[in-house]
Amino acid sequence: MKILVVEDYAALSAAGAEILESTVREKPNCVLGLATGETPIGLYDILVKKYAEGLDFSKVQTVNLDEYYPLEPTNEQSYRAFMNMHLFDKININKDNTNVPDGLAADVDKFCGEYEALIDSLGGIDVQLLGIGRNGHIGFNEPADELYPYTHLTALKEDTIQANSRFFENEADVPRSAITMGMASIFKAKRIVILASGAGKANAVKTLATGRITTACPATLLHLHPDVTLICDKAAYGNN
Numbered sequence: 117m118k119i120l121v122v123e124d125y126a127a128l129s130a131a132g133a134e135i136l137e138s139t140v141r142e143k144p145n146c147v148l149g150l151a152t153g154e155t156p157i158g159l160y161d162i163l164v165k166k167y168a169e170g171l172d173f174s175k176v177q178t179v180n181l182d183e184y185y186p187l188e189p190t191n192e193q194s195y196r197a198f199m200n201m202h203l204f205d206k207i208n209i210n211k212d213n214t215n216v217p218d219g220l221a222a223d224v225d226k227f228c229g230e231y232e233a234l235i236d237s238l239g240g241i242d243v244q245l246l247g248i249g250r251n252g253h254i255g256f257n258e259p260a261d262e263l264y265p266y267t268h269l270t271a272l273k274e275d276t277i278q279a280n281s282r283f284f285e286n287e288a289d290v291p292r293s294a295i296t297m298g299m300a301s302i303f304k305a306k307r308i309v310i311l312a313s314g315a316g317k318a319n320a321v322k323t324l325a326t327g328r329i330t331t332a333c334p335a336t337l338l339h340l341h342p343d344v345t346l347i348c349d350k351a352a353y354g355n356n
């Protein structure tokens with residue numbers, strides 16, 4: 117794992133955006149694996165600026181990591197709405213080429229199988245962007261004795277519900293479940309970029325930086341992937 121420690125959030129956003137930008141330039145029909153949450157917003161803002169300067173997203177395809185379940189895609193807290201608001205509505209991407217798990221899937225198991233098949237049919241993900249939870253989750257692969265390889269429905273941990281309640285009016289409004297890509301779905305990506313910003317992520321980054329692997333911190337499994345770049349700011353890197 118390459119670890120890039122940068123000064124602050126602005127530098128982290130710029131470094132992450134540069135990787136996605138160069139992927140789009142080198143391979144205009146690339147498949148980007150995208151993430152939601154507070155961390156990638158600055159990166160998406162930069163990509164929107166790059167689009168204004170001529171970066172072409174017309175052939176890009178995207179696959180998002182996860183979506184709350186159950187939640188309508190039109191709900192402003194849905195990850196579909198997040199992606200539309202922060203990126204898709206502001207660039208020339210074809211919305212038909214953007215994929216976010218269906219928060220209203222009637223047959224969840226069937227949907228999860230189809231989502232996994234979709235990732236494969238796109239030829240795999242060129243670059244997968246990840247955030248990291250305070251508890252070390254990636255996507256909604258929460259710390260547990262056992263992790264799931266493929267796209268699946270999962271219950272959110274109490275600390276994740278609390279962390280994400282900042283986006284909702286009340287904690288009670290946070291959905292208790294989500295559909296998420298699994299560890300193997302993420303590992304299919306040719307390249308992975310994981311972003312960590314702020315002191316709240318320092319514990320998770322510390323565990324990650326030990327280089328050891330534990331399902332108690334799912335991000336540590338990334339040490340098994342051949343091409344991972346962790347970009348963190350000084351606050352997240354702490355005293356490592």
Ligand code: PGA
Pocket residue numbers: 152153154155156246247248249250253254255
């Ligand atoms: P955050 O979420 O970017 O809002 O901190 C990251 C995550 O939970 O994966």
